[in-house]
Each structure stands twice: as structure tokens, then as C-alpha cells.
Amino acid sequence: QINRVMEARTVFIASYDQDLDELTFERMYEDGEPVALPDEARKRRGENTLTFYVARRRQALLLSGDVDAEARRLGIETKTVGSDNPAVVWMGVPMITGERVQGVIAVQHFTDALAYDQNDLNVLQSIANQTGIALANARLYQRVDVRLGERVEELTALSAISRELNSTLEPGRIFEVVLDEALKITGATHGFISLVEAEAQLLETRASRGYSADEMQRLEAEPVPLGSGITGRAAVTGKPVVVGDVQNYPDYLQAIETTRSEIAVPIRYAQSIVGVLNLESPELEAFTDDHVRFLEALAEQAAIAIGNAQRLDELKERNDLLRRKAEQLTNLFQIGQAFRTDQPLDDLMDEVAHAIQETVGFNLVSLSLMEGDPPRLRRVAAAGIPVAVFEQMWRVVKPGGRVIISTPHRERIRYVLCIHCNQPTPIHAHLNSFDEYRLSMYLRQAHFGFVTVGNKALLLLRTHIVLGWLPHCLWRAIDWCANRLIGKPAHIIAWWDKSQH
Known part of the structure; x- marks a missing residue:
């Protein structure tokens, strides 16, 4: 469309990420034909060029004649895109929707310094405004589509864990499934679940994923004191701890050298912190607020597994206690019956000694008479x-x-x-x-x-x-x-x- 409206020898469209101050050159045309840019030239970050100037200032720019001199007067470096020849006229306009700059459309000519004027700049700005709205809508639809896909994956992960909860009472198996789903959804490469040892005030690793055998052995052999490191802080505060760059965290305890970001989410059961779910990534700022919400849901599933295991142990202990009491009553009855017989004293004492041993649980029992x-x-x-x-x-x-x-x-x-x-x-x-x-x-x-x-x-x-x-x-x-x-x-x-x- 730009080629139809004006004589545009070179046209390129770049999207702009305000948060990262990064330009991505999406399309480039010369004489109406698309030109493929090498991958290393497509993305640029934090440069002082004409395109960055337009994106940051949020205003159109037209330079003609000696473009290099005009750019230097503005304190801008010139860097041509798609050609080694210097441009004699350069025109760029921002694509703005609301408060955000979506990108930049730029047109340049290498031979005719009078190819474009202010009217052309206004026309190009009008095209950029429409393109910016279309680009914003496309990005919105893309984000919604991606978020819906992520939400489906999260619900699928929670469903898989629920099935495991219904099929086993073994917490170790539940922890493994929780870690597998957490790594898959967040893109983290390593993760572990630690449980709180209340008496020792330590966090002990009970399940892990992604670590080598030596790293796992070190994790299990070195419990983390409560309050120390990222996991220890999450256990003490009861709140998720997200660290975008572990090298800037003052109390960071290194598990592997490649970790750059880390997240720790507490596991809460019966109003108490019983453990921590911890993930690590080799990328900076790898974990988002959506990841925090998802991991909190996973932590609730892990807490259910811990609660089921505790209730099972309590039930087993109660059954053992009832069984021991029944055995004790039976043995006491047998002792009473033995005293009513006319057995020799030594035989009677022998039965009493064995009954005491079986009733009380001592290894050795001896009876002596004065x-x-x-x-x-x-x-x-x-x-x-x-x-x-x-x-x-x-x-x-x-x-x-x-x-x-x-x-x-x-x-x-x-x-x-x-x-x-x-x-x-x-x-x-x-x-x-x-x-x-x-x-x-x-x-x-x-x-x-x-x-x-x-x-x-x-x-x-x-x-x-x-x-x-x-x-x-x-x-x-x-x-x-x-x-x-x-x-x-x-x-x-x-x-x-x-x-x-």
C-alpha cells in the first residue's frame, strides 16, 4: 500500500518492545519485493539509531539531504537496514495504540533527496496508525490464545495430579508428578520438594527432578536451615519467593551453576508450612505471576498428599496400638488362667515369663524367687x-x-x-x-x-x-x-x- 501511495524504494516495518527497548524488524521491501533479513540483523536492543529515536520519542521524523549529518545533529547514529549505501532521505513514523508504541514504519530513498515531503510523512503516519491498531489486535488475540492454551495445560496438569491422589497414598509418587507438571508448564529445568523437619528446624529434600546423581546426593545430604536461602525464606514467611536473578540475591544457596532465576512456593497443610516447592531456570526472569498462581495450586495438591500420608500413618499407629492392647489383654487372661492350674511352680513361672515378654514387648524377661x-x-x-x-x-x-x-x-x-x-x-x-x-x-x-x-x-x-x-x-x-x-x-x-x- 505504501508503494502505491508514494515512491518508496525501501520500506521496513519493525515491532517494538517498550519493556525491553527492543526492535524486531518484521518485514522489509525493496521496490515492492520482499527482502529476507539475516537472523542476526532482525533483533536489535538499546541502540541509538533513527528507528529507536522514533520509537522512544513517539513522534514522526523526516530527514533529507545529508541524512548522516542531520542524524548526528540530533545525537543519533545512522545504520542502514538492507543496504550498505547511505540514504539521502529517511522518513519514519511510530505505530501507537493508547499508551504503547507497537512499532515503527520507515521509508528511505538512496538517490532522490526530494522524494518525500511533509505530506508524505502525514500519509505514512495515517497508515501507521491503522497498522498499529491491527498489530495491537493481533497481539491481543495471540496473548489470549496463548493464555487459553496455557490454562488448558494447567488444568490438564491438575487433573493428572488429582488422578494420582485418587490412586495412591504414597506421597513420593505425588511429589514426582507435581514436579513433572511444574517443569513442563513453567519451562524450568530443575526442581525439588523439601519438607520441614520441625524439631531440627531444617528443610529436607524428599523429591527432585532434573538434577544429576551427584547433585541429588548433595541436595539430600545438605538440609537447608529454615530462613536460609530462597527455599528457607519461603518456609519462614509462608509466601512465594520469586528471584529473577539469583546472583543479586544476598542469601542465595547455589545448587547448580547454571541457575539464573528461581521460585519457591510454600506448601501449607492444617495452617502450618510443611514444605516448599522449588524450581530453577537457566534464564533470567523466567517466572511470572501466572506461574506463581499455578505453582500455588500445585502446592495445594502436594499438601493433600502430605495430609493423606499423615492420616494413614496415624491410622496405622492407632491400629497397632489397638492390636497391642488386644494382645496384652489376651496374655493377661492367659496368665490369670495359669495361676488357677496345678502346674509345677517352675512351669508356671516359665509361662508367666513368656507372657510378660509378649505382652510388654521386652527382649529379655527373667523371674526369680526369694x-x-x-x-x-x-x-x-x-x-x-x-x-x-x-x-x-x-x-x-x-x-x-x-x-x-x-x-x-x-x-x-x-x-x-x-x-x-x-x-x-x-x-x-x-x-x-x-x-x-x-x-x-x-x-x-x-x-x-x-x-x-x-x-x-x-x-x-x-x-x-x-x-x-x-x-x-x-x-x-x-x-x-x-x-x-x-x-x-x-x-x-x-x-x-x-x-x-
């Missing part, structure tokens, strides 16, 4: 084995291996007076009495099995001397029959299998 004159303590019963012994055996067994223990079955622990210390001492150093039930209480995470061998009645009759000459299969058959008829096994062999996984 006897004689002068009175002395005589240990009559004991129960329990240090759990550490079983755990030590379990640690050294490889996956697929087996822990095997052979011990007397329901042995009656007997004591004699030690000639060295004059104290009751168990015979053969046997401190504990076991059966299949008591052994099954150890290493509950493993597969348990047992077999009983020998018979106390046959041992009492000394038949093992004769049975020892029989084939093993025949001896086992006699042993099995004796234990079926007289339930007095002599020994128990128990084993625990360690899983391959």
Missing part, C-alpha cells in the same frame, strides 16, 4: 533372646539364603549355685526356652518353617541308644509316631528363608 534363710534369689524362669542376634544373622545371609536354628523344645531352664560367684546360674548356659510360636515371632518379614525331632519320653527311657543303630528313615518314623502319641518333642529346628528380591 528362698532360704538367709534369703537368696533363685532364677526360676526366663524368656526372650536379644533381637540383635537374629538381626545380625539376617544381615550376613545373602538373598536366597536361610537362617537355621536348632534348640531344645520348651526346655525347662534349671539353675545351680555357681561356685565362683555364689549366684544361681542356668545349666549349660541356657537362658531361654523356645517353641514354634515363640520362634515365629522373630524375623517376621521372612518365610518361617520348622520341624520337631526327638521325643522326651523316648530319651527318658534311653531308647535312643537302640534307635541309633536303626536306619534313619525307620528312626524318623518311630520318632514321628512317638510325637503323635506323646506330644513331647525334644528339639525344634527352625528356619527363615531370605527372599531373592
Whole structure:
């Protein structure tokens, strides 16, 4: 249209970003034909040229004759666009809508210094006004379209997290989904979620994305004190902290060298700050107000996961407490029943010792009676084995291996007076009495099995001397029959299998 109205040898249109003071040369024509500009020449920022002069002053400019001299008189550098030859006439007008300059339209001629006059400048300004309105509308539609697309992505992300919340109670999985969606929507490259350790006043990393193995190890090994750094400040103030340039933040704690901007959003549950969602970007000023609002919505989803996990732990703890109370009541009832029987005192005390161990949860229980004159303590019963012994055996067994223990079955622990210390001492150093039930209480995470061998009645009759000459299969058959008829096994062999996984 400009070529139809006036003899325009060279025409170019540039859009202008007032916030960045940046010109982008969108189109250029020579003699009515489009000219492709190299990428490095399309964008220019903060220069002192004729086009920038028109955009900043918001006024039209017409220079003719010695354009370079006229520009220098105004304190402007001349820089031709699309040609190495100096222009003899240059005319530029701003495209203004409201309070914003949308861009600049410029026309130049390289041979005729009288090609344009004030009338041409007025015509060009009229065209620029219409073009500015069209450009503003296009930008508005583009922003609306982009924002709608971003909003759809945000709602999709929140929907994905809601599905995870409905499918799992594991907070770690929810944290991973939250971080994945946060990085995708904001364009950040790294992120982590830290939870508050109230007693230690520290933030400990529980989930991360984008970091190398060494960086993740360093994050997990170095908790952040509350109030320190960007994440610590968000945890203390309870408000989002957005830093456009971390190098200008006085209390910045560096996680990776490439970070230039960072955002930390507190996670609030039950009126308390329980954690922080933190994102990092290698670009300056990477996070906007829209990002803050979206991340606050994600933080609410993370808070729900934390609340679900806490309620689950409380429910498990309550169920364990109820189960322990039920077991205690059962054991107390059994102790009461035992006192009503006519069992020998040593057998009765043995049952009481094991009942106390199972009820209270002690590893070792011993019962002693005062006897004689002068009175002395005589240990009559004991129960329990240090759990550490079983755990030590379990640690050294490889996956697929087996822990095997052979011990007397329901042995009656007997004591004699030690000639060295004059104290009751168990015979053969046997401190504990076991059966299949008591052994099954150890290493509950493993597969348990047992077999009983020998018979106390046959041992009492000394038949093992004769049975020892029989084939093993025949001896086992006699042993099995004796234990079926007289339930007095002599020994128990128990084993625990360690899983391959």
C-alpha cells in the first residue's frame, strides 16, 4: 500500500518492545519485493539509531539531504537496514495504540533527496496508525490464545495430579508428578520438594527432578536451615519467593551453576508450612505471576498428599496400638488362667515369663524367687533372646539364603549355685526356652518353617541308644509316631528363608 501511495524504494516495518527497548524488524521491501533479513540483523536492543529515536520519542521524523549529518545533529547514529549505501532521505513514523508504541514504519530513498515531503510523512503516519491498531489486535488475540492454551495445560496438569491422589497414598509418587507438571508448564529445568523437619528446624529434600546423581546426593545430604536461602525464606514467611536473578540475591544457596532465576512456593497443610516447592531456570526472569498462581495450586495438591500420608500413618499407629492392647489383654487372661492350674511352680513361672515378654514387648524377661534363710534369689524362669542376634544373622545371609536354628523344645531352664560367684546360674548356659510360636515371632518379614525331632519320653527311657543303630528313615518314623502319641518333642529346628528380591 505504501508503494502505491508514494515512491518508496525501501520500506521496513519493525515491532517494538517498550519493556525491553527492543526492535524486531518484521518485514522489509525493496521496490515492492520482499527482502529476507539475516537472523542476526532482525533483533536489535538499546541502540541509538533513527528507528529507536522514533520509537522512544513517539513522534514522526523526516530527514533529507545529508541524512548522516542531520542524524548526528540530533545525537543519533545512522545504520542502514538492507543496504550498505547511505540514504539521502529517511522518513519514519511510530505505530501507537493508547499508551504503547507497537512499532515503527520507515521509508528511505538512496538517490532522490526530494522524494518525500511533509505530506508524505502525514500519509505514512495515517497508515501507521491503522497498522498499529491491527498489530495491537493481533497481539491481543495471540496473548489470549496463548493464555487459553496455557490454562488448558494447567488444568490438564491438575487433573493428572488429582488422578494420582485418587490412586495412591504414597506421597513420593505425588511429589514426582507435581514436579513433572511444574517443569513442563513453567519451562524450568530443575526442581525439588523439601519438607520441614520441625524439631531440627531444617528443610529436607524428599523429591527432585532434573538434577544429576551427584547433585541429588548433595541436595539430600545438605538440609537447608529454615530462613536460609530462597527455599528457607519461603518456609519462614509462608509466601512465594520469586528471584529473577539469583546472583543479586544476598542469601542465595547455589545448587547448580547454571541457575539464573528461581521460585519457591510454600506448601501449607492444617495452617502450618510443611514444605516448599522449588524450581530453577537457566534464564533470567523466567517466572511470572501466572506461574506463581499455578505453582500455588500445585502446592495445594502436594499438601493433600502430605495430609493423606499423615492420616494413614496415624491410622496405622492407632491400629497397632489397638492390636497391642488386644494382645496384652489376651496374655493377661492367659496368665490369670495359669495361676488357677496345678502346674509345677517352675512351669508356671516359665509361662508367666513368656507372657510378660509378649505382652510388654521386652527382649529379655527373667523371674526369680526369694528362698532360704538367709534369703537368696533363685532364677526360676526366663524368656526372650536379644533381637540383635537374629538381626545380625539376617544381615550376613545373602538373598536366597536361610537362617537355621536348632534348640531344645520348651526346655525347662534349671539353675545351680555357681561356685565362683555364689549366684544361681542356668545349666549349660541356657537362658531361654523356645517353641514354634515363640520362634515365629522373630524375623517376621521372612518365610518361617520348622520341624520337631526327638521325643522326651523316648530319651527318658534311653531308647535312643537302640534307635541309633536303626536306619534313619525307620528312626524318623518311630520318632514321628512317638510325637503323635506323646506330644513331647525334644528339639525344634527352625528356619527363615531370605527372599531373592
